[in-house]
Amino acid sequence: MYLTSEEEKALDGEFGTAVQTAMKILVTIGDIFEADRLIPVSSVHMPGSSVVVSGRAGAKFVRRMADEGGLFRVLTTLNPAATDLEMWREMGVPEEVYREQLELTEAYRRMGAVDVHTCIPYLAGNTPAYGSDVAWGESSAVVYANSILGARTNREGGPSALASAVAGRTPRYGMHLEENRVPTVRVRVGAEVEGVEAYGSLGYYVGGVAEDGVPFIEGLPRGVWIDELKMLSAALATSGAVPMFHAPGITPEASLKVVREAVEGLEVVEVGHGELREVREKLCTADAGDVSAVCVGCPHASVSEALSVLRTLGNRKANLMFWIFTSTHVKHVLKRMGVLTKMSSLGVQILCDTCPILAPMKDISESLGVDAVATNSAKLAHYLNSKYGIKTFYGSLERCVEVAVSGGRR
Ligand code: F3S
Secondary structure (H helix, E strand, O other), X not given: OEOOHHHHHHHOOOOOHHHHHHHHHHHHHHHHOOOOEEEEOOEEEEOOOOHHHHHHHHHHHHHHHHHOOOOOOOEEEEOOEOOOOOOHHHHOOOHHHHHHHHHHHHHHHHHOOOXXXXXXXXXXXXXXXXXXXXXXXXXHHHXXXXXXXXXXXXXXXXXXXXXXXXXXXXXXXXXXXXHHHOOOEEEEEOOOOOOHHHXXXXXXXXXXXHOOOOEEEEOOOOOOOHHHHHHHHHHHHHHOOOOOOEOOOOOHHHHOHHHHHHHHOOOEEEEOHHXXXXXXXXXXXXXXXXXXXEXXXXXXXXXXXXHHHHHHHOOOOOOOEEEEEEOHHHHHHHHHHOHHHHHHHOOEEEEEOEXXXXXXXXXXXXXXXXXXXXXXXXXXXXXXXHHHOOEEEEOOHHHHHHHHHHOOOO
């Protein structure tokens, strides 16, 4: 792989040990994927920001980079942590996990990370421009960045994202190359798709068909909302390893000549009500009457999603634990709007900086007695079932709210 003279110096250790380590990681990855050179990135989104994901060895590596003077050269945001950094007791997170998380977060802060743990960095100030190269982790954010923003990123792991943040570069391969961004499967949506849960079901079905390819999805309405698009992005990367999608009239690259030409020769996969029902039946593994908690906000809830919970509840009270996972940005806005108090009086708790999958869910479920969860997120339903053996009632926000009001297993 070609390196500039400055990159050679960095690799030789002229700019310090942390930069040298970062360069070694990037050069190794570049060689594996046969990248021709390194390219500058305008931002990084860091996966492995939860101690549950990084493990002790990963957290130690991050601390070592900080101790060796590593500094982030580009805007770097953090993915969700293992706990709400303030409400860890209420979440049932063991103190040891909280303390380890604080140390990891502190190491990232020392290197200059933007102090927000969220999987929707594009709604928290990390919003790359069309065509820019970035190094992001977190599969749902990667699909969103490539597809909706038209930025270019591979799905980075913890070490490579950390290396890119310190070196300000990434190897040029994969989704940074135009030829890998063309459609590989053509999908025609015949069903009416509306609401976050429906977009999750659609994404989950299409992800299973596309696997690690790039779907071209026709038939989506132009008025599709950002909350629906982030759920679609998350679900595509849950049942499959989709890095991006195209949707005419919605995503910026769908109208490019190279994309239009590539789609012409592809076989069409039809998705109708039957396929969406199939997903719902697969992900809905619990009866409403068995549910002990409701979780909304996977991916993290936007302000509009949080407000729609309140609107759907009206003046009814949740008679089960009702959690909305989101960023500190969103919580702050809700507080300023004066709705936090109202939410808490209705039994809805806003949790920040974390998510149920990146938290120590086994400990939490044991401590709070959560064994079946209602959610409108296909991604959350998939991982609660497959990773933690927690059953899910999967349905629209309206249905989840009904479950909360009626009291589930109470
Ligand atoms: Fe975000 Fe966690 Fe879901 S990282 S997409 S809330 S699994």
